[in-house]
Amino acid sequence: MTATAEQRRARILEVVRERGSIRVVELAERVGSAQVTVRRDVAALAESGLLHRSHGVVSPVRGGSPLTPATGRDRTIGMLVPTGGPYFDEVIDGALAAVTSAGARLLLGVTSYESADDRPQVEQLLDAGLDGILLTPNWRPGDASDDATWIRELPVPALLVERIAPPDSAVAQLDSVGSDHAHGVLLALRHLLALGHESVLLVAREDTWTAHQVRAGYTEGVRLLGMEPRPVIDVQRPGQESRRVAAAVANAVAHDGVRAVLVHNDQEALQLTPMLRAHGLRTPDDLALISYDDVFAALAAPPLTAVAPPRRAVGAAAVELMLRRLAAGPDLPVHHVRLLPELKIRTSCGGRGSDKTG
Known part of the structure; x- marks a missing residue:
């Protein structure tokens, strides 16, 4: 009887747990499936943060069981947002809930709406010892980032929150999560x-x-x-x-x-x-x-x-993606995640239109 994808992937995780690290070719032999099938399974498991793959070698996720999604236990995530206010308060709340649920720690930095303030705040957060950082840079409307090279050169993974980098930007290849x-x-x-x-x-x-x-x-x-x-x-x-x-x-x-x-x-x-x-x-x-x-x-x-x-959801999704990035490393494809807003219908839309009343 042919194994289902779920059964096959469970067996892959079991073998990786037993061996510690294993070449994909040998893994396919141990699982009893074609190499192309096992490579697809390994890619899916790595993207989900369940194992790590690099140059044809598969290994358990560092610091956690390969049978469960990577948690944030003992991870410290930095977060930099513009001047505090109700909008980003809710983004922070979502991030904090996700960090707490994962057993990680959140460190917060707040800047003014001046791009020159971003880097000193980030450096201070880095001094506290970060595994990754969530960034909302103070880019001017319409110009995205005149000088974003320093973000790309940070010593820890960085993820943009509620910002979109243009394709030719130095940070276009960073993960990002934001509202559409x-x-x-x-x-x-x-x-x-x-x-x-x-x-x-x-x-x-x-x-x-x-x-x-x-x-x-x-x-x-x-x-x-x-x-x-x-x-x-x-x-x-x-x-x-x-x-x-x-x-x-x-x-x-x-x-x-x-x-x-x-x-x-x-x-x-x-x-x-x-x-x-x-x-x-x-x-x-x-x-x-x-x-x-x-x-x-x-x-x-x-x-x-x-x-x-979806402010709270943006904060939570940013943390979840950062934890996946920390678990999987460069094998996880770059993610640009856009969450859709909702329209909350209330009383204020009853005005007369061009030819009928709403």
């Missing part, structure tokens, strides 16, 4: 289009990486959905321009017939809605509004429909 913000914007636009809004305003900040991704997602989303694009209403001084932004939105409503707006982020959306009332615009009666981030959106009056990036 373009997908999040597309969810919002598709929902508003289904409510009859064929044109949607975007109100967005300019000073963060996420803001840049939201802007790019808007440009691509309106193109894909065949919607009418509108000039972005810029928030140049976050938290200080609600009256100016409200006037710009009201002008678009009055002269262009727009009845829907996507706002990045929650803070701007919460400050904007009462300012719109001064222009006779109430949400949801006169204007459908979606916020991007969903940190505070549910607490608004009325509660705001919002795009919710």
Whole structure:
């Protein structure tokens, strides 16, 4: 009777445990399967962190049983994030939960939104003795990394969190885990289009990486959905321009017939809605509004429909991938993981569309 893949892989792990290390050719003989089949099994087991392979030799995962996924026991993971705030607080919470579950330790560094602050913080974390580090570099929106070579040259594995390196970057071959913000914007636009809004305003900040991704997602989303694009209403001084932004939105409503707006982020959306009332615009009666981030959106009056990036899941997935990297080493293919945001439907999307009410 032919063994199933599960039975065959269990036998491979058993042999590797007994031998300590073994060439794939000999392993295939011991398992009684074709070399090409065993090589595929070994690749799958290595990717899952269950064993290590290098130059045709298979060996147990260092520091753990080859029969169970690699844990983080005795591992120390560093994490560098921009200035603390609700968004990255949840990313940190997810990472901490995953580290604790794996029996590892998390060390945290926090920087300002200045790229020059990243390296000193990383060096301080490295002095504490790290096995790997999760990095959210302070790259300027749109330019990714003018000087990222130092990240590539770190003495421990590095993984990018909520950042995407361009293909020609020095860090393009690093693992990364983040939210797919373009997908999040597309969810919002598709929902508003289904409510009859064929044109949607975007109100967005300019000073963060996420803001840049939201802007790019808007440009691509309106193109894909065949919607009418509108000039972005810029928030140049976050938290200080609600009256100016409200006037710009009201002008678009009055002269262009727009009845829907996507706002990045929650803070701007919460400050904007009462300012719109001064222009006779109430949400949801006169204007459908979606916020991007969903940190505070549910607490608004009325509660705001919002795009919710999977912040905690990003932190947890980053830790899990780092532990797999530490277990498998260079045999694990580079992973660029993008987790999809959700759209949380609440009260604020009842505004009138182009020809029907949502």
